[in-house]
Amino acid sequence: MPLPLSYSLRNLRARPARSVMTAGVIALVVIACSLFLGLISSLKRTVVSCGDPRNLVVMRKGSDNDGSSQLSLEAFQALRFFDGIARDAEDQPLASPELVVQPFFRTRGGGRENVLVRGVEPVALLVHDSVRISAGRMFTPSAHEAVVGRGVRGRYAGAELGNELEFGRGRWKVVGIFDAGGSSFESEVWVDVRELANDAKRVFPYSGLRLRVASPAELEPLMRRIDDDPRYALDAQRETDYYAKQSESANTLYILVIGIAVLAGIGAGFGASNTMYAAVQARTAEIGTLRALGFSRTTILSAFEIEAIALSAVGFLIGAAASIGLSILIGYAMGGVAFGAATFTTNVVTLRVGVSDLLGALLLSIVIGIGGGFGPAWRAARMRPIEALRKA
Amino acid sequence: MKYLGFILANLGRNKLRSALTGGAIMLAVVLVCLLLTMPAGLNAILDHAASNTRISVHNKAGIVYAMPYAFTRKVRQVDGVAAAVSSTWFGGAFEEAGRVTFPNFAVEVEHIGAVYPDYPIAAEQLADFQRYRDGAIVGRQTMRKYGWRIGQRVTLRSTVWPVTLDFRIVGEIANDRAPHFWFNREYLDQALKAMGRPGLTIAGMIWVRAADPNRVNAIMREIDDMSRNSEAETACETEKSFLSNFFGSLQGFVTIILIVTALVALCIVFIAANTASMGVRERAGEIAVLKAIGFGRRVIFGTLLAEAAALSVVAGGTGVLVTIGLTKLLQTFATWNDTLGPLGSFIVTVPVLVDGIFLSVFVGMLAGVVPSYGAARKPVVESLHEVF
Numbered sequence: 130m131p132l133p134l135s136y137s138l139r140n141l142r143a144r145p146a147r148s149v150m151t152a153g154v155i156a157l158v159v160i161a162c163s164l165f166l167g168l169i170s171s172l173k174r175t176v177v178s179c180g181d182p183r184n185l186v187v188m189r190k191g192s193d194n195d196g197s198s199q200l201s202l203e204a205f206q207a208l209r210f211f212d213g214i215a216r217d218a219e220d221q222p223l224a225s226p227e228l229v230v231q232p233f234f235r236t237r238g239g240g241r242e243n244v245l246v247r248g249v250e251p252v253a254l255l256v257h258d259s260v261r262i263s264a265g266r267m268f269t270p271s272a273h274e275a276v277v278g279r280g281v282r283g284r285y286a287g288a289e290l291g292n293e294l295e296f297g298r299g300r301w302k303v304v305g306i307f308d309a310g311g312s313s314f315e316s317e318v319w320v321d322v323r324e325l326a327n328d329a330k331r332v333f334p335y336s337g338l339r340l341r342v343a344s345p346a347e348l349e350p351l352m353r354r355i356d357d358d359p360r361y362a363l364d365a366q367r368e369t370d371y372y373a374k375q376s377e378s379a380n381t382l383y384i385l386v387i388g389i390a391v392l393a394g395i396g397a398g399f400g401a402s403n404t405m406y407a408a409v410q411a412r413t414a415e416i417g418t419l420r421a422l423g424f425s426r427t428t429i430l431s432a433f434e435i436e437a438i439a440l441s442a443v444g445f446l447i448g449a450a451a452s453i454g455l456s457i458l459i460g461y462a463m464g465g466v467a468f469g470a471a472t473f474t475t476n477v478v479t480l481r482v483g484v485s486d487l488l489g490a491l492l493l494s495i496v497i498g499i500g501g502g503f504g505p506a507w508r509a510a511r512m513r514p515i516e517a518l519r520k521a
Numbered sequence: 522m523k524y525l526g527f528i529l530a531n532l533g534r535n536k537l538r539s540a541l542t543g544g545a546i547m548l549a550v551v552l553v554c555l556l557l558t559m560p561a562g563l564n565a566i567l568d569h570a571a572s573n574t575r576i577s578v579h580n581k582a583g584i585v586y587a588m589p590y591a592f593t594r595k596v597r598q599v600d601g602v603a604a605a606v607s608s609t610w611f612g613g614a615f616e617e618a619g620r621v622t623f624p625n626f627a628v629e630v631e632h633i634g635a636v637y638p639d640y641p642i643a644a645e646q647l648a649d650f651q652r653y654r655d656g657a658i659v660g661r662q663t664m665r666k667y668g669w670r671i672g673q674r675v676t677l678r679s680t681v682w683p684v685t686l687d688f689r690i691v692g693e694i695a696n697d698r699a700p701h702f703w704f705n706r707e708y709l710d711q712a713l714k715a716m717g718r719p720g721l722t723i724a725g726m727i728w729v730r731a732a733d734p735n736r737v738n739a740i741m742r743e744i745d746d747m748s749r750n751s752e753a754e755t756a757c758e759t760e761k762s763f764l765s766n767f768f769g770s771l772q773g774f775v776t777i778i779l780i781v782t783a784l785v786a787l788c789i790v791f792i793a794a795n796t797a798s799m800g801v802r803e804r805a806g807e808i809a810v811l812k813a814i815g816f817g818r819r820v821i822f823g824t825l826l827a828e829a830a831a832l833s834v835v836a837g838g839t840g841v842l843v844t845i846g847l848t849k850l851l852q853t854f855a856t857w858n859d860t861l862g863p864l865g866s867f868i869v870t871v872p873v874l875v876d877g878i879f880l881s882v883f884v885g886m887l888a889g890v891v892p893s894y895g896a897a898r899k900p901v902v903e904s905l906h907e908v909f
Binding site: 395 | 537538541542544545546547548549551552555556581582583584585586612614620621678679680681683752766769771772773774776777780781784785787788791792794795796798799
């Protein structure tokens with residue numbers, strides 16, 4: 130016969146200070162773990178969500194990102210009329226030539242960061258249809274105007290609607306703010322591609338080309354046609370693949386966080402064990418009585434395990450709530466977390482602790498509960514009733 | 522000192538509990554040290570590698586906006602300039618399909634040594650660098666990462682220029698934190714010319730060493746004035762200011778690391794406090810007896826506190842040793858992560874270890890204060906009443 134659940138739960142209340150402290154330790158580990166997991170998954174999501182499965186990225190063979198690729202005007206003119214590219218209402222191909230430059234921007238705090246400035250043509254808004262102008266309007270070509278992403282707005286001096294932004298060799302009037310569903314496009318500034326090439330004095334007018342494919346069936350053949358064209362030495366890949374590769378460095382960070390979580394988890398498990406051992410010790414007589422009454426070893430074992438798991442569940446709930454609160458607080462205090470010194474451009478990531486991050490923390494706290502509770506529960510289960518009663 | 526035996530005996534009374542508490546504190550100290558290693562590495566770079574007499578000359582608009590190569594020669598003629606070297610990003614990826622995993626630059630072999638006299642590079646290796654056109658000098662961090670040796674040949678495929686070049690490693694920057702890969706700019710220039718291109722006509726960056734620290738500001742002003750109204754206006758700054766700006770965008774991440782570190786430190790307080798209060802509660806009767814036979818409050822308080830502190834110190838010390846071992850292990854496979862930049866290299870520094878020990882002592886005492894104080898203050902009669 131199993132012991133009622135309330136037996137285990139009520140025992141936690143017997144020494145509230147001790148239970149609260151242990152749950153507190155587990156909560157802190159949960160916060161640390163889910164904050165880190167949240168940070169990395171936010172970074173990954175921000176980068177990966179730039180990719181659209183219907184789009185192709187065309188770059189010079191050998192380049193691993195927009196910033197180091199080059200594309201000539203001739204190549205663009207030839208490529209945009211390839212078969213398999215989607216067309217807009219006016220029968221124009223959805224081919225967006227783009228130039229990427231990383232000039233210095235002054236942050237409002239007086240610092241300096243490299244920001245990704247993307248030179249585009251109006252067609253870019255059709256190819257990247259996740260990008261929407263949320264305030265103001267699109268820039269007018271040749272008017273030295275710029276639209277800035279939501280993450281850029283307010284972070285840099287002059288990055289506000291109607292203000293002038295200073296970068297490269299000139300000043301640019303901010304006429305619009307855009308939204309891109311949380312992707313890292315929001316950390317970019319978009320201007321007219323010709324003006325940008327002029328400003329950066331680039332020999333090649335474009336760094337690469339983004340294409341919208343007419344239908345999924347056309348994707349593979351179009352990629353092959355571009356790869357195999359001997360004239361331009363270009364390489365086409367799915368936009369989703371391109372951004373997945375850009376986010377690869379986030380994967381190594383997961384290893385780091387898992388390491389931290391394991392260490393912290395073992396530590397918290399030790400703490401939980403301690404509390405449970407004390408609980409077992411304090412209740413020696415009680416356990417002896419229960420055994421004498423005929424409750425089996427398994428029953429005792431599971432009752433103490435349930436107690437430990439309940440303890441860690443409380444810890445998890447407190448920790449999960451606190452980490453969500455903390456991530457919101459960090460968002461308010463810092464705006465976003467900036468990443469990417471070595472990749473040359475700043476990616477402003479909004480920290481969000483999501484369900485999957487909390488699941489990771491939940492798994493950790495369950496392991497802490499089961500692992501930390503096992504030793505004490507085992508000791509309780511193995512007690513001989515007569516000795517236990519005599520000790521009391 | 523005479524109470525030492527008493528304190529140790531008390532610690533040994535419940536060995537399992539002391540071990541578990543000690544283990545938890547130790548792990549927390551390891552975590553704190555590992556986490557602090559990241560921002561500490563950044564500071565170490567700023568404090569040691571960055572010099573105040575070295576000046577970075579780059580285009581005002583950004584480091585990806587180049588300068589004409591000829592400008593290097595003009596900079597060299599500025600009064601007070603001891604040496605100047607141009608350095609241009611090659612963006613070389615080591616493995617064919619791979620990405621850029623360490624910074625590599627085309628430099629002028631005859632000037633590099635004079636601009637970086639503080640870098641530990643053997644003189645004969647610098648001489649070899651000038652002798653072999655395809656020579657390369659590589660930082661120890663990168664050498665270790667790939668297990669390269671001097672004399673070995675490596676191939677880098679540029680992601681910026683349409684070339685793949687073969688290099689012979691002729692020297693090493695003997696610094697664990699140095700990731701640089703330097704090679705002869707003429708080698709790249711000729712490779713580009715051989716393809717019918719105009720060659721390497723730009724300089725991404727020019728590094729200048731001032732002969733006299735007091736002249737640094739004057740030199741920076743003069744160089745910027747020289748380029749004013751040209752195609753490429755420059756902005757000079759000291760190496761220290763350049764690097765702190767360059768790594769500035771990592772500040773947000775560092776803040777998160779520090780928050781998490783603080784949380785873990787708080788964990789230690791909880792764990793240690795929990796144990797201390799358990800010990801005090803169990804021994805309530807004993808403490809009352811001690812007081813009844815004439816031991817003062819201070820002694821009771823002091824011994825209980827010392828017990829908590831002793832456990833933390835031992836655990837903290839072990840944690841520090843484990844950290845040293847662990848970072849050695851981590852170094853072998855986790856070095857340069859391009860998202861983290863310099864934060865990605867785990868090289869534990871002495872200040873971090875000292876922080877770890879101090880933290881454990883401090884939180885151990887902090888955790889012991891409340892229960893010990895309570896036990897010391899409690900009237901004897903009351904305690905004895907509770908027990909008997």
